[in-house]
Each structure stands twice: as C-alpha cells, then as structure tokens.
Amino acid sequence: MLGKLLADHSLVEDSAIEAILWSQPEERIGQELVKAGLLTELQVTEALAEQFGTVAVDLTRVVLDKEAAEQLPADRARALNSLPIGQMADGTVVVAIADPTNTAALIEVAEAIGRPVEFVLAHPHTLEPALESLYSAFGQTATVVEAFGLIEDGAEERLSASAPVDDNAPAVQIVNLMLAEGIRLRASDIHIEPQAEDLRVRFRVDGTLLDSKRFPANIAGPVISRIKVLADMNIIERRRPQDGQFTFQVDDATIDVRVATTLTIHGERVALRLLETSRTLLTLNELGMPHDLAVTFERLVRSPLGMLLCSGPTGSGKTTTLYSALGLLNDSGRNLMTIEDPVEYVMPGVNQHQINEAAEITFAAGLKALLRQDPDVILVGEIRDSETARIAVQSALTGHFVLSSLHAVDSTAALHRLLDMGLEPFLISTAVSGVVGQRLIRQICTHCATTYTPPAEHREIFERVTGTTKGEWIQGTGCNLCSGTGFRGRIGVYEVMVATPRMKTLIGQRASHEELRGTAISQGMKPMFAQAMSLVNESVTTVGEALRTIALEFGDEHDTD
Structure with missing residues (x-):
C-alpha cells in the first residue's frame, strides 16, 4: 500500500517499486527505496503518516511538554520508542512514535498511559534526541528531592551535620544525576552556585553557560560536601579555596572531574571541569x-x-x-x-x-x-x-x-x-x-x-x-x-x-x-x-x-x- 501511495504522489516510478519487490528485500519497501537513493527518509515518513491517517512531526521544532512525558515512565518510553509530547483540551495525550506498524507497541503505550491517545509520526532521527531531552537525568531530581524531604523545614540542619556517604542519600543521588546530565549535554564544566534564595546549577556547553536547574537553598551544603568527599578535600574548611579531583563512570566512559571551590557571600561555590580520559585523538x-x-x-x-x-x-x-x-x-x-x-x-x-x-x-x-x-x-x-x-x-x-x-x-x-x-x-x-x-x-x-x-x-x-x-x-x-x-x-x-x-x-x-x-x-x-x-x-x-x-x-x- 505504501508503494502505491508513493507512486500515486509521483515520488517514485512503479518500475522502481516492482524491481525492489522482485528482489525480495530484507527491509521494508520504504527503507529499501531510501537505501537505493530514490527517496529521502523524510519523504518516506510523510508518506507513512498519510497511509496511517496521522501527521509527521519534526520534534526539533516542537515545544516538548514535560507534564505529558510524565504520563509514560522513561524506561517504558525508551523500550517502546514512543514519547508523549503534548495534551489536548479533552485530556487526550499526543504520542510521537517511530514505527506505526508496530501494533503491539502502540497498544502497550495506550495501556501504560491509561488515557485516550493520539499517535503522530516522528521525523527521522528526532525521536531519540527528544527522548533524551525530556527524560534527562535532571528530570529525576525533583523526585529525589521530594522523596527524601529535602524541602521540609529543618532538613538543612539534618543533612549538614555530616558528609553524606550512603549511596541512597539524596545529595549522593543529586551529584550523580548532575554529572550524568553534564555528560549528556557534552558540557565541559559544571557550575554549582549558591544564591540568596536557591542553589543554581549551570552547564558550559560549546563555550556558553546554560542555566539548567535550581534547587532549594538548603540542599547546597550536602551537595557540596558530597563533592568534596569525592575529591578528597577538607569538608570542614569553607573559607579557603580548595582544589581536588575524582573519577566518575558513565556507561563505558571514565570521566576525570577537576574540582575547585571558593567562598562567595552566599556560601561555597564549586566549579567542576569534566575531562573524558578515553577521548580519541583528532586529526x-x-x-x-x-x-x-x-x-x-x-x-x-x-x-x-x-x-x-x-x-x-x-x-x-x-x-x-x-x-x-x-x-x-x-x-x-x-x-x-x-x-x-x-x-x-x-x-x-x-x-x-x-x-x-x-x-x-x-x-x-x-x-x-x-x-x-x-x-x-x-x-x-x-x-x-x-x-x-x-x-x-x-x-x-x-x-x-x-x-x-x-x-x-x-x-x-x-x-x-x-x-x-x-x-x-x-x-x-x-x-x-x-x-x-x-x-x-x-x-x-x-x-x-x-x-x-x-x-x-x-x-x-x-x-x-x-x-x-x-x-x-x-x-x-x-x-x-x-x-x-x-x-x-x-x-x-x-x-x-x-x-x-x-x-x-x-x-x-x-x-x-x-x-x-x-x-x-x-x-x-x-x-x-x-x-x-x-x-x-x-x-x-x-x-x-x-x-x-x-x-x-x-x-x-x-x-x-
């Protein structure tokens, strides 16, 4: 049916489609036409969308809805190659997919969301980056903060009393998520800056600082103490600048983290330089x-x-x-x-x-x-x-x-x-x-x-x-x-x-x-x-x-x- 639709739109000759079908291709007709250089992936995607009565969406140009994404857990979204990107006025969730022929995956997505769903087809190569963007490591920090009651009154005093060492401690998890997010963004540096009302985290990406996340002010002490413990620095000394380093493992990459602290009027500020030790030499x-x-x-x-x-x-x-x-x-x-x-x-x-x-x-x-x-x-x-x-x-x-x-x-x-x-x-x-x-x-x-x-x-x-x-x-x-x-x-x-x-x-x-x-x-x-x-x-x-x-x-x- 896709071949007929492509031919009807004069995107490809009938003879070319017949030749591919006679060759008993290993992949679907659309992908074979792309491999043969007769069509672009975008043309195939738009034809597929028309065939299945939906629309093709360029996810790089769409404002992604984080609330919609929360309707489908990150692990399920990645496994099903699907991403909720918006919600209609009647409560219907709009979900971007890569393969409209995978009926089993579409049913599973609808069941997991538990609400009416409308599927749209994602443009080639835009779904995976969008998944990474919406389900970023920092997207989990709100859950970590709430789960451990870090925004409750008195939390700062409880957590500042000693350096966190438990892997389940909120400061440990937030530091790990912060470093993982830095690697995902290709950041060269991470800036952790106490402000009058909160704790600001910024990433230097392509030479420019991007404002990424703000935490409750009372988490600053435990987070900075955790970093100083990792870098073998004196956690008691806050007045003098200190330098240190530690390594951090992300997937198969080992990251060398250089740490520098200094005291500002709102508390200790930390700069982290991220160096991937396994970087390949460039010509x-x-x-x-x-x-x-x-x-x-x-x-x-x-x-x-x-x-x-x-x-x-x-x-x-x-x-x-x-x-x-x-x-x-x-x-x-x-x-x-x-x-x-x-x-x-x-x-x-x-x-x-x-x-x-x-x-x-x-x-x-x-x-x-x-x-x-x-x-x-x-x-x-x-x-x-x-x-x-x-x-x-x-x-x-x-x-x-x-x-x-x-x-x-x-x-x-x-x-x-x-x-x-x-x-x-x-x-x-x-x-x-x-x-x-x-x-x-x-x-x-x-x-x-x-x-x-x-x-x-x-x-x-x-x-x-x-x-x-x-x-x-x-x-x-x-x-x-x-x-x-x-x-x-x-x-x-x-x-x-x-x-x-x-x-x-x-x-x-x-x-x-x-x-x-x-x-x-x-x-x-x-x-x-x-x-x-x-x-x-x-x-x-x-x-x-x-x-x-x-x-x-x-x-x-x-x-x-």
Missing part, C-alpha cells in the same frame, strides 16, 4: 584546520628542533591541537615526553607525566627531569612562569623539539608574553619556529538552520574583511537539539605565524605587536577573523558568533580566498 581536518594551514602546521611540527607554541584563551582548544601535533610525531623512532596539568589525553607510546605541587613537581622541575631522559620531543602543557619559559626555550636551542601553550590573544601576542616573562629577544627569535593562534567558534545547528537578513553592521564587516558579498545568510533559530541556542558543536579557527627571517629580526628588535602582526599578515598569515569569515561564507557560523569569540583587530581586512 587536523577534524579540528577544522583548512588544508593550506594544515600543510604549514605539519611542516612546523616536523622540524627537528625548535619551539611551536599554541596561543589562545582558556578553553580555546590549545591542548587538543598540541596532541594532534604529537600524534603526527608518535612513532617508535622518537622518545616523546610530556609534562602536563592535568593529563587530558592518554596516548600509547608517549611518556606522560603530571605535575604534583605537593611533591614539588612543577612545570619547571618536571621539565628539568624530562631533559635527563633523552627526549626527542617534549610537550609542556602550559608555560606559566619565566622559569618554565626559559627552560623550554633552552631545550629548543639544544636539539629538542618543544611543543607548548601560552595564554595570549593571538599568535604575535604570544611572542610579547615571552618578552614580558623576561626572556631575551635573541633567545626567542632563535628558538621559536612558529605560533598558532586559535579559538573555538560555535557552529550553526543544522536542525533549525534557516535563512535570515543579517544586521547591516554584520554584512558590512563580512564584505570589508572578505572583499565579497554573500547572497544567502543562514542562522539557527533554536530547537530542542541545540537547547534553543541555534548552535550545536564547535569548530576551530586558526592562524599560523611562521618565524621567517624577517619576523626573527623584528622579534630581536622588540618590534611592537602591530608591526609583528602586520608583517606576519603581509608574509601570508591569514588572521583568525578572516578564517572565521570563510566559515560564515560557508554558512558554518555567523558574524555575530565570530565577533563574540574573536576580536576584530588591525590587519584583519584580508581576502579569504
């Missing part, structure tokens, strides 16, 4: 580095000696870029050694070390120890002080290849950071072979992308930087998959400064930042902002996002071709 292409930049970058990485720096603010992907460089050099013919805080990627074949302040293993002390281990390549996680900078530069001058990161606004500013640390210009000019400046910029969510008319200012900036015009402009309107932000995922934006003879001369003369940057651009360096405008031209991101992430500076008016 330069996967990082978003254009081919021409990748060629230059790889040429610098394969230098027998010298220093290659990655510069940018915190959270700009410097460590990931350094590890990608290390991956290019990782073979049995080289001794690769690292000193890091913390070790973010575990790399087979690389001798990795972590600093330990308690044991007096700092970056400087650790680097000195590494130099006695006959290294070929040394990765210094971050140059934080003049002693580390001086040892790293001397290592590069004595036959080693050194990779490191530095906090600076762009590639040329990194050179001035080294000067500010007291290094002599002639040492820097001799040792440094190149500097990578980088940012992470949010990508437009492909599920809610639509055309729009940009502000005149954004259009003018794009045309001034690229020297071209753009016909169709794209932005994300916000949907359930991107938490309403219009962006999902991030991509790297780079500039690679090569230390040419002219640049080395200017460094030795302590040239200004403007002169160094202007010379680098005149010698072929494409600025980060110009690279971001190339991504705008490809409808990967927006001008507004580029301005939010990267400063438009001198010399950025550069042809992006």
Whole structure:
C-alpha cells in the first residue's frame, strides 16, 4: 500500500517499486527505496503518516511538554520508542512514535498511559534526541528531592551535620544525576552556585553557560560536601579555596572531574571541569584546520628542533591541537615526553607525566627531569612562569623539539608574553619556529538552520574583511537539539605565524605587536577573523558568533580566498 501511495504522489516510478519487490528485500519497501537513493527518509515518513491517517512531526521544532512525558515512565518510553509530547483540551495525550506498524507497541503505550491517545509520526532521527531531552537525568531530581524531604523545614540542619556517604542519600543521588546530565549535554564544566534564595546549577556547553536547574537553598551544603568527599578535600574548611579531583563512570566512559571551590557571600561555590580520559585523538581536518594551514602546521611540527607554541584563551582548544601535533610525531623512532596539568589525553607510546605541587613537581622541575631522559620531543602543557619559559626555550636551542601553550590573544601576542616573562629577544627569535593562534567558534545547528537578513553592521564587516558579498545568510533559530541556542558543536579557527627571517629580526628588535602582526599578515598569515569569515561564507557560523569569540583587530581586512 505504501508503494502505491508513493507512486500515486509521483515520488517514485512503479518500475522502481516492482524491481525492489522482485528482489525480495530484507527491509521494508520504504527503507529499501531510501537505501537505493530514490527517496529521502523524510519523504518516506510523510508518506507513512498519510497511509496511517496521522501527521509527521519534526520534534526539533516542537515545544516538548514535560507534564505529558510524565504520563509514560522513561524506561517504558525508551523500550517502546514512543514519547508523549503534548495534551489536548479533552485530556487526550499526543504520542510521537517511530514505527506505526508496530501494533503491539502502540497498544502497550495506550495501556501504560491509561488515557485516550493520539499517535503522530516522528521525523527521522528526532525521536531519540527528544527522548533524551525530556527524560534527562535532571528530570529525576525533583523526585529525589521530594522523596527524601529535602524541602521540609529543618532538613538543612539534618543533612549538614555530616558528609553524606550512603549511596541512597539524596545529595549522593543529586551529584550523580548532575554529572550524568553534564555528560549528556557534552558540557565541559559544571557550575554549582549558591544564591540568596536557591542553589543554581549551570552547564558550559560549546563555550556558553546554560542555566539548567535550581534547587532549594538548603540542599547546597550536602551537595557540596558530597563533592568534596569525592575529591578528597577538607569538608570542614569553607573559607579557603580548595582544589581536588575524582573519577566518575558513565556507561563505558571514565570521566576525570577537576574540582575547585571558593567562598562567595552566599556560601561555597564549586566549579567542576569534566575531562573524558578515553577521548580519541583528532586529526587536523577534524579540528577544522583548512588544508593550506594544515600543510604549514605539519611542516612546523616536523622540524627537528625548535619551539611551536599554541596561543589562545582558556578553553580555546590549545591542548587538543598540541596532541594532534604529537600524534603526527608518535612513532617508535622518537622518545616523546610530556609534562602536563592535568593529563587530558592518554596516548600509547608517549611518556606522560603530571605535575604534583605537593611533591614539588612543577612545570619547571618536571621539565628539568624530562631533559635527563633523552627526549626527542617534549610537550609542556602550559608555560606559566619565566622559569618554565626559559627552560623550554633552552631545550629548543639544544636539539629538542618543544611543543607548548601560552595564554595570549593571538599568535604575535604570544611572542610579547615571552618578552614580558623576561626572556631575551635573541633567545626567542632563535628558538621559536612558529605560533598558532586559535579559538573555538560555535557552529550553526543544522536542525533549525534557516535563512535570515543579517544586521547591516554584520554584512558590512563580512564584505570589508572578505572583499565579497554573500547572497544567502543562514542562522539557527533554536530547537530542542541545540537547547534553543541555534548552535550545536564547535569548530576551530586558526592562524599560523611562521618565524621567517624577517619576523626573527623584528622579534630581536622588540618590534611592537602591530608591526609583528602586520608583517606576519603581509608574509601570508591569514588572521583568525578572516578564517572565521570563510566559515560564515560557508554558512558554518555567523558574524555575530565570530565577533563574540574573536576580536576584530588591525590587519584583519584580508581576502579569504
């Protein structure tokens, strides 16, 4: 019947349907037509909806009803691949399904809800993310809070008396749910912030903080105490900042959690940094580095000696870029050694070390120890002080290849950071072979992308930087998959400064930042902002996002071709 309906709508030829039927397909006719490239999944879904007398719904564009979702327990919803998404005025529950032919599942859904049900067909690939969104880990916290009476009078005093250690304790469960939700959202950080009236929890996703959940204020003490117990911190000490760490298992992933506390006027505030220890190494292409930049970058990485720096603010992907460089050099013919805080990627074949302040293993002390281990390549996680900078530069001058990161606004500013640390210009000019400046910029969510008319200012900036015009402009309107932000995922934006003879001369003369940057651009360096405008031209991101992430500076008016 579906085949006839598709043919009647002139979506596919009768002969194509007959050919597939004669081949005795393993899958249903609709899926076979998709596999053959004759139809899209969306076309099949809409035809199925018409066949069964219902409608096809794009769940990324629908405001999901949490009260409706509560009509079907999370485990049943996932098992039956069904999701209540709304309620009609007469009490009928609207349920999104993936397979209208599974009659047994439809009956079970109706029985489980116990109310009149109207089924709609979910668009392809939108049901699972919607299930995860509505039945998120944090959706269970209200039940936990109520079940243990945490909002009753006097609860704070009872729970603050000692650190919770029972797995069934409400604070334990809430911390576990909080961490699970952070992993589900792909968060890099979790902020737990006591306010005057409540406890606010926010997640940093794709570089932006999202307000996620608010708890009763009296749960703050037990929750923070639980985190401090996990991180082996002093739960009694609340006035002084503390640091700690612990690991957390989610499914097959092991998450390294870095903990930092500080005291605010409303109580202790906690920041959690989430690091997945089993992350795979990304190639330069996967990082978003254009081919021409990748060629230059790889040429610098394969230098027998010298220093290659990655510069940018915190959270700009410097460590990931350094590890990608290390991956290019990782073979049995080289001794690769690292000193890091913390070790973010575990790399087979690389001798990795972590600093330990308690044991007096700092970056400087650790680097000195590494130099006695006959290294070929040394990765210094971050140059934080003049002693580390001086040892790293001397290592590069004595036959080693050194990779490191530095906090600076762009590639040329990194050179001035080294000067500010007291290094002599002639040492820097001799040792440094190149500097990578980088940012992470949010990508437009492909599920809610639509055309729009940009502000005149954004259009003018794009045309001034690229020297071209753009016909169709794209932005994300916000949907359930991107938490309403219009962006999902991030991509790297780079500039690679090569230390040419002219640049080395200017460094030795302590040239200004403007002169160094202007010379680098005149010698072929494409600025980060110009690279971001190339991504705008490809409808990967927006001008507004580029301005939010990267400063438009001198010399950025550069042809992006």
